Amino acid sequence: MxxxxxxxxxxxxxxxxxxxxxxxxxxxxxxxxxxxxxxxxxxxxxxxxxxxxxxxxxxxxxxxxxxxxxxxxxxxxxxxxxxxxxxxGAPRPATPYSSAPAPAAAAEDPTPGPKRGSAPRATETPAPARAASPRSAHDARVVRPERETFLTSGRDQDEREEPxxxxxxxxxxxxxxxxAPGAEERSERSDQMDVAHHWPGPRTIAVVNGKGGSGKTPTTILLAAVFARFGGAGVLAWDNNQTRGTLGWRTEQGPHEATLHDMLGASDHLLSTEAQAADVANFVHHQRQDRFDVLRSQPIALASEQRVSAEDVDRIHSVAARYYRLIVMDSGNDESDPLWQRMIDHTDQLVIATTTRDEHAEAGALLLDALAERDERSAKLAANAVSVVSQADQRSTGAEVRRIVDGYRQLTRDVVQIPFDPAMIDGHLHYGALRPATQRAWLSAAASVARGFQGA
The missing domain is CATH 3.30.420 (Nucleotidyltransferase; domain 5)
Known part of the structure; x- marks a missing residue:
């Protein structure tokens, strides 16, 4: 044709x-x-x-x-x-559209002076030949030209862009x-590669906002889902909540009813040399679709019956860091609680979760102000934070959403807008049930978080 x-x-x-x-x-x-x-x-x-x-x-x-x-x-x-x-007149795309081979570059003649096949210029005088040393024939070494290693060439083949x-x-x-993929597909692939990265040593993400209903639990679940789906196993979502945390309500329950209190009681064994990797399955709830584990609080008990101390947080975090490469902590609303503050001490990346409602956005901003004044490490966490702005109300106008998003651009390293999605409203949350645009937004959020781990 x-x-x-x-x-x-x-x-x-x-x-x-x-x-x-x-x-x-x-x-x-x-x-x-x-x-x-x-x-x-x-x-x-x-x-x-x-x-x-x-x-x-x-x-x-x-x-x-x-x-x-x-x-x-x-x-x-x-x-x-x-x-x-x-x-x-326009250049044709790369193969297979054009089968004509690219013109081979002319090999450079390493010999100084005029090129072979050309007459010497009038000003050039050939240098006299040196007399060869009697031993030169025996002492001369054959200099082999540098070659490309088979390993390097194979790696180049592996790194070719997928169509x-x-x-x-x-x-x-x-x-x-x-x-070749377009710009949008290349951007999505880049985010997937950032999320799939494995770091030397465990990393901890804290999802925070001092106001209830601001989207902390959905943010915890879906960040964990994205990291597990694209980066592989070893991701834990932890309900670090003194009160009735709802992380367990919005995720699957395993074949038991264990909570973080059960893990705390078994921490000596889990940290011992006799413990096996599968032992932790007795205390966490695996999410079969999204491939991460959940460490539940006890949502049906009163807060007074399930108090967790700062030392308990240290102990549980030691267990989690031994068995998981990434820990995503859902937090309560009391920023003065020692449990909340000790979570910040273990945090590598801070995520501010908020909806487009003014009270949620303001609570997140005030939290950043408080962390900036707490100590030097907390101030760095606040400056490097990622904001996730979820449109919880379908009736929110574009101007209302932009106002919150633009405001957080002045407060945090990055801000990601999550569109309204009915699959996020009630019940169990699954990444695969979200609309494509919502999935893409959560991938962007996780990639932004992952980029914050570089150099950590």
Whole structure:
């Protein structure tokens, strides 16, 4: 198939794929609606219809396809073969679109002076040859040119970018035309790589806000889910709550009813040399879909019946740090409690959870002010904090959301906005139940947190 024809679209075919997955193909100014609900189905139908016209005319046709991911000039023949058609004068994409090999760079002649095959310049006088030493033939060493190690070349092969999987680029890849990912897909892959990083030694995240209902528990659960899904096992969500913490209510229960008090009672064994890695399963609740563990408080007991001291926090943290690489701590609302303050002493990365409601946002800001004055280490945690702003109310306007987000940009290292999602309102939370845009936002939040561990 000849794909070198001019891409000015003289054939008169233009197609548009809408965000809802429907499309329209315009042939000689006549629109043909395509009633699809997914972009990939629309692309296949555009190719099929264009190929049908190409068969009737017995010639490949240009079709200019426009969708949210970009505009693509294509050539389609009667057999539904598709090629990318570079605009006239524009550089063609990298292989497989152009099979012509790149011109080989001319090897440099290491010998000083005129190049081989050229006459010496008038001002040049050949240097007299030196007499060879009688022993030079025996003493001379053969200098082998440097070679590329097999290990390095193999690593370069492994680090080649994977082709696109999303949008029109991904559809073209699935048709057999390998395309590089777009900017949005590259950004998502970069966030996934940051989240998948494993650090030397355990890391602790504290999710805080002095106001109840500000989103601390959902933030704890979904950050733990993202780190576990993309980074592998070894993630613990800990309900560090003196009162009736709800982390256990919003996550799956294991085959037992153990809480942090049971773990505290067994801490001597869990920290001993006789303990095995699987022993900790007696005290945590594994989340089978999201692949992290939960250490529950006792939500049905009064706070007076389950007091946890600062020393208890130290003990439980020692156990958690032995069995887990990442600890995400859900916190209570009393910032004066020794349990809360000792959590801060163990924290490597602070996360401020807030909704778009003014009282939640102000409580988080006041907490940052208090930490900035507590001590030097707490001040650094506050300065390096990540804010997660969840739109808990679907009726919140864009201006209201931006006001909170922009305000936190002045207070913390980074701020991530989480869109409203009905799957976050009540019941058990699962990352897979969220809308794609919400999943992407939580991935961004976890990646921002992970970047705060660099150098820690």
């Amino acid at each position: 000849n794909a070198t024809r001019a891409s000015s679209n003289d054939d008169g075919l233009n197609a548009t794929i809408h965000p809802d997955g429907s499309a329209v193909l315009v042939v000689d100014e006549t629109p043909h609606e395509i009633a699809t609900t997914h972009a990939e189905d629309a692309r296949r139908e555009i190719v099929r219809l264009t190929a049908q016209i190409a068969r009737q005319l017995d010639t490949p046709l240009h079709v200019l396809v426009t969708e949210p991911d970009g505009t693509w000039p294509l050539v389609v023949d009667g057999d539904e073969n598709v090629e990318y058609a570079a605009p006239t 696109a999987t999303r949008g029109f680029r991904g559809a073209m890849t699935r048709m057999g035309i390998r395309m």
